[in-house]
Amino acid sequence: MASAGSGDEKAATVTLISSDNEHFEVPEAVATLSQTIRHMIEDGCTDGGVPLPNVTGRILAKVLEYCNKHAAASDKDELEKFDKAFVDIDDQATLFDLVMAANYLDIRGMLDLTCQTIADMIKGKSVEEIRETFNIKNDFTPEEEAEIRRENQWAFDD
Amino acid sequence: MKTRRGACYSYHAAAADGPEAHRRKRRRTAAAEGSPAAPGAPAGCGGGLGDIFDELPDDLVVSILRDVAASAGSPADLAGAMLTCKRFRELGQSKVVLARASPRCLAVRAKAWSDDAHRFLQRCADAGNLEACYLLGMIRFYCLGSRGSGAALMAAAAVGGHREALYSLAVIQFNGSGGSKDDRDLRAGAALCARAASLGHVDALRELGHCLQDGYGVRRSVLDGRRLLIQANARELAAAVAASAAAPPPRAGSGNNSGGGKAASRRHSCLLSDFGCRAAAAAAAGEAHVANRFLVDWFATRPLVQAAGAAGAGAGTAAVSPEDDGALRLCSQELCGRPETRRHEFRRCSVCGVVNYCSRACQALHWKMAHKAECTPMERWLDAAAVAHLDADADAAAAAVAPAP
Numbered sequence: 001m002a003s004a005g006s007g008d009e010k011a012a013t014v015t016l017i018s019s020d021n022e023h024f025e026v027p028e029a030v031a032t033l034s035q036t037i038r039h040m041i042e043d044g045c046t047d048g049g050v051p052l053p054n055v056t057g058r059i060l061a062k063v064l065e066y067c068n069k070h071a072a073a074s075d076k077d078e079l080e081k082f083d084k085a086f087v088d089i090d091d092q093a094t095l096f097d098l099v100m101a102a103n104y105l106d107i108r109g110m111l112d113l114t115c116q117t118i119a120d121m122i123k124g125k126s127v128e129e130i131r132e133t134f135n136i137k138n139d140f141t142p143e144e145e146a147e148i149r150r151e152n153q154w155a156f157d158d
Numbered sequence: 159m160k161t162r163r164g165a166c167y168s169y170h171a172a173a174a175d176g177p178e179a180h181r182r183k184r185r186r187t188a189a190a191e192g193s194p195a196a197p198g199a200p201a202g203c204g205g206g207l208g209d210i211f212d213e214l215p216d217d218l219v220v221s222i223l224r225d226v227a228a229s230a231g232s233p234a235d236l237a238g239a240m241l242t243c244k245r246f247r248e249l250g251q252s253k254v255v256l257a258r259a260s261p262r263c264l265a266v267r268a269k270a271w272s273d274d275a276h277r278f279l280q281r282c283a284d285a286g287n288l289e290a291c292y293l294l295g296m297i298r299f300y301c302l303g304s305r306g307s308g309a310a311l312m313a314a315a316a317v318g319g320h321r322e323a324l325y326s327l328a329v330i331q332f333n334g335s336g337g338s339k340d341d342r343d344l345r346a347g348a349a350l351c352a353r354a355a356s357l358g359h360v361d362a363l364r365e366l367g368h369c370l371q372d373g374y375g376v377r378r379s380v381l382d383g384r385r386l387l388i389q390a391n392a393r394e395l396a397a398a399v400a401a402s403a404a405a406p407p408p409r410a411g412s413g414n415n416s417g418g419g420k421a422a423s424r425r426h427s428c429l430l431s432d433f434g435c436r437a438a439a440a441a442a443a444g445e446a447h448v449a450n451r452f453l454v455d456w457f458a459t460r461p462l463v464q465a466a467g468a469a470g471a472g473a474g475t476a477a478v479s480p481e482d483d484g485a486l487r488l489c490s491q492e493l494c495g496r497p498e499t500r501r502h503e504f505r506r507c508s509v510c511g512v513v514n515y516c517s518r519a520c521q522a523l524h525w526k527m528a529h530k531a532e533c534t535p536m537e538r539w540l541d542a543a544a545v546a547h548l549d550a551d552a553d554a555a556a557a558a559v560a561p562a563p
Contacts, residue, residue, distance in 0.1 A: 096213055103218055119225035123235040127242055136209050136242050148241060154266060154275040155233035
């Protein structure tokens, strides 16, 4: 029942080890927001800590910030406000790293939140603006692009 | 399903990319790994940072595109994303994305109708998007004249619990649309109406209320009918209050609002009257369904043609002229947009005889919004006057002809 992470029954914790060898000790209740970690705890293989080679320390810290808040608070408005502030990041790379981490750790709420944030960044922009924002290379040939534009003209006329 | 590592790069790079992808990924993680990965992968990314989406595996990109589609305010949101690069275009056509396209994402405008739009809606319908099934069903049934496939699509949406589809099918059953007068099936219509009403559809509630009051397709029960009518009004009011509380301005991209604009100028706020109390804000806020807006726009610019093969009067099937003795009419409730499918399909206002409606719900709504003020038995008066005039003439003529006594 209690994980092998520590001998203390009351506040069972588990140690998470990031790819750059930072150790984070978190209560199980918080860590189990991640389905991946929850399964590992249930399977009893958290002895000595859980290595997470796909997640850096910086990102893991942010993830744990999210998990701590959502494990503790229950007020919807408060959580909403927190979520909004959480994804209000200037750095795109961090946002995308969070998506990957949420996917890897299987944290449903965070995955939905970050994906929706990126979706909101895509909506409402013109094609060129989207390419510019995310540095997407246009790999259509001019003919292909013209044809696709024609095909989708019905969507754009405003 | 593609694997997470490496496979997503196959669009960009010519060579198989396992080790390269791995290297590029490790370039982005913390430097502790220590590998100064060569950024030289000729994988089609620009110089410098490269395409940030390269990091993400396909299933995550699909999730993001799905969120774009589900929260899109107009078709341009999704189409814009799909135009950016080949990968997006391909992934944006996956069923996961199309199935979650929001109603506003599917809001094709009648002016922009084309084969491509048709194909898009078809793909969404095939992916299981109920809204697309309903919209395409309405378009095919009323605008393109293919009754069978249109009804089938609407039925598919109805089976999935789409309440507008249930209500539209009820209207079709009540009127025998697409067939003859004998094809009307009142009991089926009432049953469909009941199902839609149980899901909270306001027009269906109203329609069912009137049916109960009149014993039309169901056993007559005035009290139950009245109860439903009041319930419909209450729901409508609640929706309007909620809409005005949230009060976002209608997006410029979501189709024209000419119908809504007209309605907005007639704000009524009487409560719970029998004739339907639609706070005009509801319509003005664009709550008129995409399908109805499409129909209104479509028939605003195209003449109503009597469909070839429609069981109506025995006029020539090649008749294209709208003046073909008794043109098909539109429902006089301006936001509805439904056309007749045969002559004299809709019922008229019994007082003035000028307007006609596809359903009692439309009649009730239009009465409150406009018709109450304009309904006068003018034709009857004119007819009566003409008859009186003729009689007077006839008397005079008879008097002139007959020898004076």
